[in-house]
Amino acid sequence: MxxxxxxxxxxxxxxxxxxxxxxxxxRMTLEEKVGQLGSAWVFQLADAGRFDPARAEPLxxxxxxxxxxxxxxxxxxxxxxxxxxxxxxxxxxxxTRLGVPAIVHEEICSGPMAREATIFAQAIGVASTWDxxxxxxxxxxxxxQMRAMGAHQGLSPVLDVCRDPRWGRTEETYGEDPHLVARxxxxxVRGLQGDxxxxxxxxxxxxxxxxxxxEGGLNWAPAHLGPRExxxxxxxxxxxxxxxxxxxxxMNAYNELDGIPCGASAELLTTILRDEWGFDxxxxxxxxxxxxxxxxxRVVEDPTGAAVVAMAAGMDVELPGTxxxxxxxxxxxxxGRVPTTDLxxxxxxxxxxxxxxxxxxxxYVDTGAVAPVSRTPDQLELARTIAxxxxxxxxxxxxxxxxxGLDNVAVIGPSADSARNLxxxxxxxxxxxxxTEVLDSGQNVFELPVDGSSSFTDGAVPARIxxxxxxxxxxxxxxxxxxxxxxxxxxxxxxxxxxxxxxxxAADVAVCVVGDRCGLTDECTSGESRxxxxxxxxGVQEKLVHAVAATGTPVVLVLVAGRPYGPEALHDAAAAxxxxxxxxxxxxxxxxxxxxGETSPGxxxxxxxxxxxxxxxxxxxxxxxxxxxxxxxxxxxxxxAPLHPFGHGLSYTTFALDVADIDEGxxxxxxxxxxxxxxxxxxxxxxxxxxxxxxxxPVASVTRPVRELRGFRRVSLxxxxxxxxxxxxxxxxxxxxxPDLRHVVEPGVVEVHVGTSAADARQxxxxxxxxxxxxxxxxxxxxxxxxx
Numbered sequence: 001m002x003x004x005x006x007x008x009x010x011x012x013x014x015x016x017x018x019x020x021x022x023x024x025x026x027r028m029t030l031e032e033k034v035g036q037l038g039s040a041w042v043f044q045l046a047d048a049g050r051f052d053p054a055r056a057e058p059l060x061x062x063x064x065x066x067x068x069x070x071x072x073x074x075x076x077x078x079x080x081x082x083x084x085x086x087x088x089x090x091x092x093x094x095x096t097r098l099g100v101p102a103i104v105h106e107e108i109c110s111g112p113m114a115r116e117a118t119i120f121a122q123a124i125g126v127a128s129t130w131d132x133x134x135x136x137x138x139x140x141x142x143x144x145q146m147r148a149m150g151a152h153q154g155l156s157p158v159l160d161v162c163r164d165p166r167w168g169r170t171e172e173t174y175g176e177d178p179h180l181v182a183r184x185x186x187x188x189v190r191g192l193q194g195d196x197x198x199x200x201x202x203x204x205x206x207x208x209x210x211x212x213x214x215e216g217g218l219n220w221a222p223a224h225l226g227p228r229e230x231x232x233x234x235x236x237x238x239x240x241x242x243x244x245x246x247x248x249x250x251m252n253a254y255n256e257l258d259g260i261p262c263g264a265s266a267e268l269l270t271t272i273l274r275d276e277w278g279f280d281x282x283x284x285x286x287x288x289x290x291x292x293x294x295x296x297x298r299v300v301e302d303p304t305g306a307a308v309v310a311m312a313a314g315m316d317v318e319l320p321g322t323x324x325x326x327x328x329x330x331x332x333x334x335x336g337r338v339p340t341t342d343l344x345x346x347x348x349x350x351x352x353x354x355x356x357x358x359x360x361x362x363x364y365v366d367t368g369a370v371a372p373v374s375r376t377p378d379q380l381e382l383a384r385t386i387a388x389x390x391x392x393x394x395x396x397x398x399x400x401x402x403x404x405g406l407d408n409v410a411v412i413g414p415s416a417d418s419a420r421n422l423x424x425x426x427x428x429x430x431x432x433x434x435x436t437e438v439l440d441s442g443q444n445v446f447e448l449p450v451d452g453s454s455s456f457t458d459g460a461v462p463a464r465i466x467x468x469x470x471x472x473x474x475x476x477x478x479x480x481x482x483x484x485x486x487x488x489x490x491x492x493x494x495x496x497x498x499x500x501x502x503x504x505x506a507a508d509v510a511v512c513v514v515g516d517r518c519g520l521t522d523e524c525t526s527g528e529s530r531x532x533x534x535x536x537x538x539g540v541q542e543k544l545v546h547a548v549a550a551t552g553t554p555v556v557l558v559l560v561a562g563r564p565y566g567p568e569a570l571h572d573a574a575a576a577x578x579x580x581x582x583x584x585x586x587x588x589x590x591x592x593x594x595x596x597g598e599t600s601p602g603x604x605x606x607x608x609x610x611x612x613x614x615x616x617x618x619x620x621x622x623x624x625x626x627x628x629x630x631x632x633x634x635x636x637x638x639x640x641a642p643l644h645p646f647g648h649g650l651s652y653t654t655f656a657l658d659v660a661d662i663d664e665g666x667x668x669x670x671x672x673x674x675x676x677x678x679x680x681x682x683x684x685x686x687x688x689x690x691x692x693x694x695x696x697x698p699v700a701s702v703t704r705p706v707r708e709l710r711g712f713r714r715v716s717l718x719x720x721x722x723x724x725x726x727x728x729x730x731x732x733x734x735x736x737x738x739p740d741l742r743h744v745v746e747p748g749v750v751e752v753h754v755g756t757s758a759a760d761a762r763q764x765x766x767x768x769x770x771x772x773x774x775x776x777x778x779x780x781x782x783x784x785x786x787x788x
Contacts, residue, residue: 010351013361020360021351025344027098033347034329035062036100038322042070042084049076051087059322060088063096065350066284067104068320071114071149072431078116078149078370085150089363100351101359103202105153105284105319108192109172109426110584111138111383112145112154115460118379118585122424122518122562123158123184125390125581127174127606128649130690130714132187134386139191141382143201144373150365152357153202155251155284157188159237160207162607163617166217168530171424171518171562171582173212175606176619176646178233179709182240182781189245197248198358205241207253207286208262208273210234217616219529220254220296228702228737230257239277240781248281248353252315254289261297263289269314282316282349290315291323304328308337316346380586387583387590389688389714393601393650394577394609399509399554401597401652402476410482410507411469412500412548413514414489414541415560419465421489421517422560424582425527430519432460437521465585468513468558471592482507486548489517490525490538497547505551511595512548512574514541515561518582526562535613537565549573558591564609568643579605600652602688602714604757609644620646620758621705645759647692647709653683653719657691660754662765667731669745669775672784673767675727677754681717690714691725693783694753694761700746701739701774707753707761710734711783728784731769732777743779747771 009015010024025033045056045067067088071081085104093099107113111120118141120126126135146154161181162173174181185205194200210223213234225234241247250273253262262268263285273279293299293306300306307324311332318325332338354360393400402409415421423429466474473481486500487493504510514537516526524530525538536542546569549555557574559565562582571577578601580591593599610618615638618627628640658678667673677691693711697704711727729752731745738744747769755761 011360017352017355020355021348024098024100024351025348028347030330030333031062032098033343034325036065036347036350037317037325037329038064039066039068039317039319040064041068041321042073044321045088046074046084049074049080049084051084051091053091056088056091060092060096063092063098063100064102065317066153066319067102069106069113070104070151071112072107072428073435075115078114078374079367081114082148082150082365082367082370086364086367093363101354101363103153103354103357104151105155106146106151107426107431108142108146108154108156109158110424111142112149112151113426113428113431114149115428116374117145117428118375118383119423119427120383121386121390121584121587122171122582123174124171124562124606125583126386127180127184128392128581128603129386129389130180130604130712131389132183134389135184136187136191137382138386139188140194141379143192143194146201147199148365148370148373151201152359153204153249154192155204155206157185157203157205158207159185159205159241160212161234161237162212163619164213164217165535165563165607165610166532166613166616167212167214168219168527168532169212171526172426176608177606177621177709178236180606180712182237185237185241186245189241189247193246193248197356202248202353202357203241204249204251204284205238205247206251208238208250208268209253210257210262211253211255214255218531222256225257227741231737231741235272239779242273242277242279244781250279250281250283251286252283252289254286254292256297261293261299263315264293264299264309264313266313274314280349282346282353283314284317284319285310285315287320288323290318290325304332308332311338311342311346316349383584384586384590387587388593388599390581390583390603391590391594391601392579392603392605394579394644394648395571395574396576396650399556399575400578400595402509402595406476406480406508408482408507409472409476409480410484410503410510410553411472411513412484412486412503412510413512413544414485414487415468415515416483416485416513417467417469419467419588420461421515422465422583422585422587423518424562425518425520425524429460430524430527434520462585466588468588468591471588472511472595475592475596486544487540489541490523492540494540494543497544500544501547501551504548504553507553509554509556510548511556511558512545513558513560514545515559518562533613535564535566535610537570542570545570546573556595564607566611566643568611571643597652600685600687602649602651604647604649604690605644608642608646611641611643612638614638615640615642618642621708623703624706625703627706645757647690647757648759649690651687651689653681653685653687655689655717655756656680656682657754657756660752660764662752662767664766665768666770667767668770669731669777671731673729673731675729675752677725677727678722679715679717679725680722681719684719686716686718688714688716689756692755692757692761693727693729694758695734695767696751696753697734698751699748700736702736704736707758711785713785726786729767730780730783731767732780733783734767734769735777735779738774742776744774745769745777746774
């Protein structure tokens with residue numbers, strides 16, 4: 001008689017993922033189940049980049065849910081990161097009872113946060129392209145890089161609607177408008193997750209929810225949002241990525257809503273997310289946010305209480321390490337404070353994701369596949385395209401593009417010759433600095449390896465990055481460009497002013513490159529935890545610009561920054577203002593190309609640019625009763641109008657829009673309304689325009705915004721070229737949360753407005769919604785768009 005050994009069902013690739021996960025769940029001890037809900041930093045498992053079995057064994061004995069940032073929290077290159085990922089997985093597969101691999105997650109706000117990865121523009125710049133297809137292509141390239149390095153989950157996109165740029169994380173967002181944020185978010189999730197989970201990367205939309213609406217613009221501060229505004233504005237992008245794009249994970253926000261921390265909110269994590277939207281992925285905690293329920297929010301007394309509350313709310317996985325979802329959770333289950341059903345639900349979701357990712361069939365990666373997908377020519381070209389299209393020309397009296405044959409161009413400012421300042425707060429360079437700051441402070445809360453301190457920052461800013469100065473010198477010649485720093489970025493030292501003034505006085509034009517250093521360290525001026533009270537350039541940069549302008553030489557102001565900076569006088573001092581945001585590793589090239597006219601700026605503002613921080617929050621879609629001081633109109637001291645409106649951006653050419661053709665109806669709630677808009681390049685050079693479609697509901701049962709963005713399309717046109725943009729606007733998209741918070745479409749007239757910014761959008765027609773009473777409808781998130 002012969003006997004055969006039958007593989008357990010969870011290892012059978014022919015079975016459906018949920019069945020495989022359920023079989024594995026049924027074989028687990030309590031400790032093994034809890035192990036799947038915890039995580040460990042890479043440096044808790046490795047020493048100087050090498051797997052350390054003695055250090056790792058206590059953390060991996062019962063299995064592990066996630067490994068935190070093999071690339072983003074180490075000094076490893078791509079191949080070494082892949083090798084370490086393989087070694088960790090091999091230990092889990094071969095030296096734990098059930099052999100369950102771990103999910104490896106990374107930060108990806110501007111590409112993989114890895115030493116050798118392509119660094120794309122920060123999200124606020126990507127939003128300024130008004131081109132979701134570019135964002136999907138970006139995410140697709142991120143997916144390829146991550147899977148090659150052995151990573152499976154990316155902690156993006158950031159879907160916080162931000163209407164207060166004092167908040168340091170403004171730069172990580174897609175701006176102020178829920179529709180624009182949703183379209184960018186859906187595109188990113190689709191690109192990152194791909195068509196096949198076995199080759200895709202799990203997207204993690206964050207921060208759920210209201211994080212960007214914080215009190216005073218302060219990080220982790222409460223958000224004061226009513227239930228209708230919460231749903232229509234702040235939840236809208238998250239609902240879109242769940243319902244439309246099938247986002248497979250979600251991350252809570254640090255803030256509280258009406259006294260309930262988001263990480264402890266069953267209304268958010270269960271009722272809305274799962275019961276209403278049908279989300280079937282898993283929720284991960286923002287870093288340390290579970291233990292913060294005790295330490296920061298004080299809604300519980302200790303880590304056990306935090307674990308109990310978070311599990312009851314619907315939290316599944318604790319990141320970045322295991323503080324509360326370890327032994328304390330085991331005890332809480334044993335003493336009945338956490339029902340086994342809640343535990344099993346969370347574990348099942350994690351195990352199903354691991355099955356779908358193909359980790360049981362392919363726990364290891366081919367290290368030879370890393371180089372072919374890292375910083376490829378196609379990726380760099382994509383990064384260059386995004387950087388170029390993200391540039392927003394705010395004003396121009398004709399000095400741009402720079403005239404050919406200039407004899408002397410003064411390039412002034414602390415960001416002119418800085419590669420580091422082109423990068424956002426979640427670039428590898430920024431986080432290498434933050435890890436080093438932790439070590440140098442002596443408060444090693446992350447348990448970092450002290451002997452690795454210098455390795456984090458050595459070479460963190462790649463020498464390959466061309467600065468604005470270098471790229472402009474390449475184009476104009478070393479004999480034409482004269483560089484003076486003028487001042488530091490954040491200090492009060494004016495000793496370089498005199499030299500800068502002399503250089504400007506002798507020049508045909510002065511290019512002042514000023515702005516932020518973005519990151520998390522104390523010296524940074526934008527980024528996570530780097531909030532401001534005034535929207536003024538750091539240090540004495542503003543005074544430097546005024547000193548240069550006082551020479552009478554035309555000033556081109558280039559802002560390389562994470563937030564909109566004023567005041568109005570700063571912009572008035574310049575003949576031209578170019579907002580570059582944080583354009584990434586090829587951003588210097590993109591800026592220089594725009595300055596000399598190789599490209600024409602065509603980006604549009606994804607958020608309103610305030611005239612003064614006293615206006616905040618200021619945004620285009622305010623209510624009828626908002627946005628002016630009845631009955632006088634303006635403030636006593638400043639106008640209520642912003643310095644630059646949402647959607648604004650100039651070009652080196654001009655455009656004209658034709659009167660729209662609208663099928664006004666009447667239409668039933670399930671209809672799609674056709675709106676056609678013609679656009680013509682009336683200038684002399686090729687350029688890009690963004691046609692923006694807004695609607696306004698003039699009479700409704702609840703107050704409505706003065707305008708709502710419904711569709712947009714960016715087109716590139718040669719001189720004299722005409723294009724017709726055809727929008728298909730679903731009537732259901734015109735709905736809103738009625739008096740009882742149900743999503744309804746009400747009969748009546750809805751105005752249609754078209755323009756190239758929120759300020760110049762004019763009514764071009766109307767849509768008549770048929771019916772005698774409000775109708776509850778399924779929410780629709782997007783209009784179709786066909787550039788004929």
